[in-house]
Amino acid sequence: MTPTGSSGDLAADRRYRWALGALQERDFEAARDLFGQVLELAPHWAPGWFGLGEALEELGRRAEATAAFRAALARDPEDCAGAALRLARLSGESPALAPRAYVKTLFDQYAETFDRHLTEVLAYRGPQILLDAVERAAPGRVFAHMLDLGCGAGLAGEFFRAKAARMTGVDLAPAMIAKARAKNLYDRLAAADLLDFLDQEPAESADLAVAADVFVYIGDLAPVFASVARVLEKGGVFAFTTQSLPNGSGFALGADLRFAHSQAYLRACAAKAGFSVQKLAPAATRKDRGAETPGWLALLLKS
Numbered sequence: 328m329t330p331t332g333s334s335g336d337l338a339a340d341r342r343y344r345w346a347l348g349a350l351q352e353r354d355f356e357a358a359r360d361l362f363g364q365v366l367e368l369a370p371h372w373a374p375g376w377f378g379l380g381e382a383l384e385e386l387g388r389r390a391e392a393t394a395a396f397r398a399a400l401a402r403d404p405e406d407c408a409g410a411a412l413r414l415a416r417l418s419g420e421s422p423a424l425a426p427r428a429y430v431k432t433l434f435d436q437y438a439e440t441f442d443r444h445l446t447e448v449l450a451y452r453g454p455q456i457l458l459d460a461v462e463r464a465a466p467g468r469v470f471a472h473m474l475d476l477g478c479g480a481g482l483a484g485e486f487f488r489a490k491a492a493r494m495t496g497v498d499l500a501p502a503m504i505a506k507a508r509a510k511n512l513y514d515r516l517a518a519a520d521l522l523d524f525l526d527q528e529p530a531e532s533a534d535l536a537v538a539a540d541v542f543v544y545i546g547d548l549a550p551v552f553a554s555v556a557r558v559l560e561k562g563g564v565f566a567f568t569t570q571s572l573p574n575g576s577g578f579a580l581g582a583d584l585r586f587a588h589s590q591a592y593l594r595a596c597a598a599k600a601g602f603s604v605q606k607l608a609p610a611a612t613r614k615d616r617g618a619e620t621p622g623w624l625a626l627l628l629k630s
């Protein structure tokens with residue numbers, strides 16, 4: 328995601344818009360040149376450095392792209408644009424999770440068109456797949472308190488409303504929470520990081536936790552599984568989807584800047600947190616450039 332906003336210099340802003348246009352048209356040499364002009368006028372401005380990094384990466388100039396993303400990160404340590412993910416992709420490393428400011432910015436910008444884009448363009452069906460699996464595992468069961476972790480604009484809420492007496496949603500992006508609130512489905516909504524939120528929840532206060540297409544922004548799931556296990560009562564269900572890592576045994580940041588998890592890793596995290604695995608099956612929940620994205624559907628039981 329290339330950042331938006333103003334540098335405080337009108338001429339630099341104008342060149343920045345031209346540079347974004349060149350990026351979009353895949354004229355990376357022109358984009359590199361224009362971002363360079365932006366930085367001559369506004370050298371302090373993180374989005375200029377980030378855009379330069381993008382153009383250089385596309386041109387295969389990896390060392391210079393790395394330097395530009397580092398410069399962006401130094402000027403925006405919260406990392407709204409996700410420079411840390413770009414650096415990780417360039418170096419082949421996997422950070423533990425996506426920067427919170429990046430996820431928040433991405434989904435605050437995305438909120439307006441999210442439901443339509445996800446269901447119509449990406450053929451997204453995460454909540455439907457999760458509901459079918461929960462229904463098959465617990466036919467007719469109505470849960471007392473469901474947590475929708477990373478609830479976004481409330482798509483899972485639409486599917487699960489009849490399955491839960493009480494429904495709480497949490498999401499990092501306030502604009503997504505506003506969209507979810509407008510649907511009038513949730514009993515409680517919180518704009519927060521899901522780990523911070525879970526830390527504040529009483530132990531054994533929920534019997535269903537759902538996370539649909541959220542763990543693509545979190546690599547290291549061990550802390551999440553431990554927190555969900557604490558908040559779920561015995562016999563509680565933890566249902567989620569992830570992207571699958573075909574090779575390797577852990578998790579990795581992919582070329583799409585999303586995390587993928589291996590089956591072995593998910594099983595190890597589940598066992599460590601005191602879950603038994605009721606179901607862990609391949610399931611594609613969305614498309615990426617027309618092709619199904621391979622993933623896992625997981626149903627864990629708190630033992």
Ligand SMILES: C[S@@+](CC[C@H](N)C(=O)[O-])C[C@H]1O[C@@H](n2cnc3c(N)ncnc32)[C@H](O)[C@@H]1O
Nearest residue numbers: 434477478479482498499500520521539541544
């Ligand atoms: C692809 S959307 C899926 C939304 C929803 N679960 C659905 O199925 O439509 C991912 C959502 O996860 C949220 N998210 C990612 N990381 C998060 C975190 N650490 N804490 C809370 N929300 C998070 C994002 O803000 C975004 O709204």
